[in-house]
Amino acid sequence: MEHQHVTALKEAGMKATPKRLAILEALNGLSCYASPEELWKQLRARFDRLGLPTVYRNLEELAESGVITKVIHPNRQLYYYFCHNRDHHHHFVCLSCRKVEDVPSCGIEAMAEVVQQQSGGRVLSHILQLNGVCGSCLRSGAPQ
Amino acid sequence: MEHQHVTALKEAGMKATPKRLAILEALNGLSCYASPEELWKQLRARFDRLGLPTVYRNLEELAESGVITKVIHPNRQLYYYFCHNRDHHHHFVCLSCRKVEDVPSCGIEAMAEVVQQQSGGRVLSHILQLNGVCGSCLRSGAPQ
C-alpha cells in the first residue's frame, strides 16, 4: 500500500518525504475531494510541525505531476481528489457530499443524461473548457 | 444596439441602470474575456463614481441570468465574456490573448482535435466537470 505510493512519487521524480506520503495517504483514505486546510488539520494530529504552505505546495505538485486530481469548484476554493482510474475520463463531483464519480469521455449532453440516470443524482451544471493557445498567438510566438 | 441590451436586461428581470448597461456595453465591445477590475478601470473614465463591488455584483448577476458567460481560468481569477451564440455550445479560450471561440457540443477528444485544426491553435488542457447533487444526497434531502 504505502510502498505503492512511494513508487508513484519516485516515478513522478519527487522525493518520498514522510509528510508528502502522509498527504497522499490521507487523500487516498477519502472517498471524496478535500481542501488543503482540511487535510492540514487532519494531519497536524500526526505531525507536531506541519505547515499549511507545505500542504498547499505538495497538493499542487502532486496534481501537476498527475498523481492526484484538482477539482474546480464554484466556490473558488481548491480541492483535490485521489483518483485511481488511469483511463482517460472525467468527473461528476457532488457539491453537497463531495463524492466523485468517474465519467467516461463522450458527448457532454448525453453524458450528463447518462450520469443522472445511473447515479440517481442531478446534474445542475457542467464546465467544459478547452485551455490552450489560439492560432494567432502561436504564430506570433506568444507564451505557451 | 443599446436598446437591444435594455431588452435583454428586462427579459432577465433586471433594471436597466446606466452602469449595468455600460458594463454590458463594455463587454460587448470586447472580443475577449475581461476581469471585473479591468472593466472597472475602463468604466471609471466615464463614471466619476463607480464602485468595484458594483462591477463584481453586476457581472455575477448577468452571468447568473445567462446574459454573459463566466470563464474558468487556471489562475483562479474571475473573467467574463459576452457571447452572442444562443445555441448550446462551449468555449475555447486562449490563455494568452483571451480570445474566445465557440465550440459545438460533441465528444471532447474529437472536439479538441477539431478546434486545433480549425483554429490553428493548440489545446493544452481541458476542463470537463459536471456539477450537481449525487443520488444519495438527493434522497437525503441535502441542499440543492
Added chain:
DNA sequence: TCCTAAATAGAAATGAATTCGTTTTAGAAT
C-alpha cells in the same frame, strides 16, 4: 557518512472578492 539539491517551517504578505450600513435611483403607480 557526506553532501547537496529538494523540501519544510512559519510568520508575513498578498490581493481578489465580499460585506455592510447608507445613499441613490429606476420605473411602476398614482
Added chain:
DNA sequence: ATTCTAAAACGAATTCATTTCTATTTAGGA
C-alpha cells in the same frame, strides 16, 4: 408630472484562501 418603493450603487473596511520569503532541515545519491 409626481410619488413611492424595492432595487441598485457606494466605498471603506474586511475577509481569508493562497502565496511569498528566508532560514532551517532532510532525503537519498555519491
